[in-house]
Amino acid sequence: xxxxxxxxxxxxxxxxxxxxxxxxxxxxxxxxxxxxxxxxxxxxxxxxxxxxxxxxxxxxxxxxxxxxxxxxxxxxxxxxxxxxxxxxxxxxxxxxxxxxxxxxxxxxxxxxxxxxxxxxxxxxxxxxxxxxxxxxxxxxxxxxxxxxxxxxxxxxxxxxxxxxxxxxxxxxxxxxxxxxxxxxxxxxxxxxxxxxxxxxxxxxxxxxxxxxxxxxxxxxxxxxxxxxxxxxxxxxxxxxxxxxxxxxxxxxxxxxxxxxxxxxxxxxxxxxxxxxxxxxxxxxxxxxxxxxxxxxxxxxxxxxxxxxxxxxxxxxxxxxxxxxxxxxxxxxxxxxxxxxxxxxxxxxxxxxxxxxxxxxxxxxxxxxxxxxxxxxx
Ligand SMILES: *Cc1c(COP(=O)(O)O)cnc(C)c1O
Numbered sequence: 001x002x003x004x005x006x007x008x009x010x011x012x013x014x015x016x017x018x019x020x021x022x023x024x025x026x027x028x029x030x031x032x033x034x035x036x037x038x039x040x041x042x043x044x045x046x047x048x049x050x051x052x053x054x055x056x057x058x059x060x061x062x063x064x065x066x067x068x069x070x071x072x073x074x075x076x077x078x079x080x081x082x083x084x085x086x087x088x089x090x091x092x093x094x095x096x097x098x099x100x101x102x103x104x105x106x107x108x109x110x111x112x113x114x115x116x117x118x119x120x121x122x123x124x125x126x127x128x129x130x131x132x133x134x135x136x137x138x139x140x141x142x143x144x145x146x147x148x149x150x151x152x153x154x155x156x157x158x159x160x161x162x163x164x165x166x167x168x169x170x171x172x173x174x175x176x177x178x179x180x181x182x183x184x185x186x187x188x189x190x191x192x193x194x195x196x197x198x199x200x201x202x203x204x205x206x207x208x209x210x211x212x213x214x215x216x217x218x219x220x221x222x223x224x225x226x227x228x229x230x231x232x233x234x235x236x237x238x239x240x241x242x243x244x245x246x247x248x249x250x251x252x253x254x255x256x257x258x259x260x261x262x263x264x265x266x267x268x269x270x271x272x273x274x275x276x277x278x279x280x281x282x283x284x285x286x287x288x289x290x291x292x293x294x295x296x297x298x299x300x301x302x303x304x305x306x307x308x309x310x311x312x313x314x315x316x317x318x319x320x321x322x323x324x325x326x327x328x329x330x331x332x333x334x335x336x337x338x339x340x341x342x343x344x345x346x347x348x349x350x351x352x353x354x355x356x357x358x359x360x361x362x363x364x365x366x367x368x369x370x371x372x373x374x375x376x377x
Contacts, residue, residue: 009368018371019287021338023252024056027376030068032234032247037069039217043224046072048213048231050080050097054363056235056251059087060374065234066092074229078104081113093173095140098150105129109137114173116140118150123167130169139170141207145177145196146189154200161203172207174227175200182215182223183241190219201225214239218246237359238349245349251363253342253370255288255303257335260325269322270314277313281326284310284333288341289319293365295355303339304346306332310339 012018037045047070053061062073062084072093075081078101081094088094095114099122100107108115109129117123117139130137142151152160160166177197181187194211201209208226214233216223218240233239236250261283263269268276269283277283286303290296294316301312303323310323325333333339342351348359355362 012369012371015371015373018256019258020253020255020292020341020370021373022366022370023254023373023375024060025248025250025252025375026060026064028236028248028250029056029061029234030064030376032236032250033065033068033070035246035248036214036217036228036230036233040212040224040228041221044072044227045070046074046093046095046210046227046229047234048074048097048229049084050074050076050231051364052080054231054235054360055366056363057372057374058084060377062087064377072227074231077101078108078113078115082107082111085111085113093138095174100126109133114138114140116142116150116176118142119152120156127167127169136169136171138173139167140174140176141167141172141204143175143177143197143200145179145193145200145211147178147180147193149178151177154196157200158203172204174210175204175207176210176229178213179211179216179219179223182213182219183239185219185240185243190216190223194222218243232360232363235363236348237363245347249344249347251342251348251366252340253288253366254338255286255341257284257333257337257339258287258320259285260334261285268314271317272315275314277324279326281324282328282330283313284323284325284337284339285320286323286339286341287320289317289321291318292367292369293362294321294341294367295357295362295365297357298351298355301351301354302346303341304343305337305339307345309345 047065049058049062052058074095076097081096084094097116099118100115105125144151181189210227212223212228214230217228233247236247238245265279288294296316303310308328310325313322313324348362352359352362
């Protein structure tokens with residue numbers, strides 16, 4: 001069987017001709033890191049760079065975080081950790097949140113990655129490797145304090161602590177847990193998870209502890225422990241629902257107008273004719289669609305151009321969407337012009353809300369057809 005050896009990822013071309021431009025402000029990421037580290041007080045501030053730094057490019061983002069003082073990084077998978085180790089070199093902790101998939105333990109150790117141990121089988125396999133290598137291996141122990149996703153249940157963990165050699169061959173670097181409802185400060189789940197975590201943590205007083213991700217940092221010092229693990233807030237996503245966003249915006253997305261037309265009142269627009277213009281209108285077709293991660297479920301969306309709001313009309317197509325540009329002076333918004341899809345008037349969280357999702361999903365779906373511009377490197 002012959003292998004397909006060409007890369008099907010498009011080359012978006014130079015900024016001047018690309019269909020869409022994604023601007024990623026690395027200085028804002030570094031500044032957000034410093035803001036979060038300050039919020040975390042005496043706790044160490046780590047950085048979560050899983051999923052290619054939430055779609056923004058771990059190869060560009062991680063060195064900037066390291067330069068800002070970050071020495072503890074989290075990824076989700078061993079493969080991401082291997083790539084990150086080659087980006088960062090030696091000297092930083094790289095932890096793997098999902099733990100090592102069966103068979104990937106040796107790779108994990110070879111690249112000096114620290115697996116999060118989430119259950120007995122991960123613990124057994126990591127200890128087995130430590131025995132075979134004849135050396136102690138670093139590990140992080142995860143407790144499920146009330147999310148039913150990853151980690152040892154509190155009772156299961158305490159049963160382990162009763163066995164003197166439960167962690168033989170391992171060097172426990174951290175005991176951690178994760179909050180299910182940290183974005184909602186009033187949720188009683190936060191206090192319940194905090195006390196469940198504290199109860200387990202008391203059994204391992206010498207091991208540093210970590211509970212808070214971005215939102216948890218804003219729940220106050222009780223949640224900070226020894227290390228905090230923000231991801232989303234580094235990338236400008238608001239850490240608390242319904243509160244003002246204390247983070248600096250990181251991304252901007254502009255898409256190019258490909259065609260404009262004037263249509264009479266009553267003209268249906270786009271697939272399914274789901275929208276009909278109410279007045280004589282000017283429409284602009286813009287080169288961004290759901291294949292770029294601009295979700296088809298977006299409702300009531302708009303783009304912006306020079307302070308003017310340009311409502312989206314009809315369904316979002318794979319490679320394009322249509323804007324009502326009637327209120328922009330004729331001649332100012334022709335083919336080649338760039339409109340703001342994500343920008344100061346409409347941030348990642350607003351775009352996500354219009355699509356019925358969260359900023360995390362918008363960032364991690366940002367497409368591969370954008371010309372990327374990194375600022376402040
Ligand atoms: C993704 C993740 C984080 C980072 O969460 P944010 O909400 O993006 O700050 C921290 N800890 C764990 C266990 C995670 O899975």
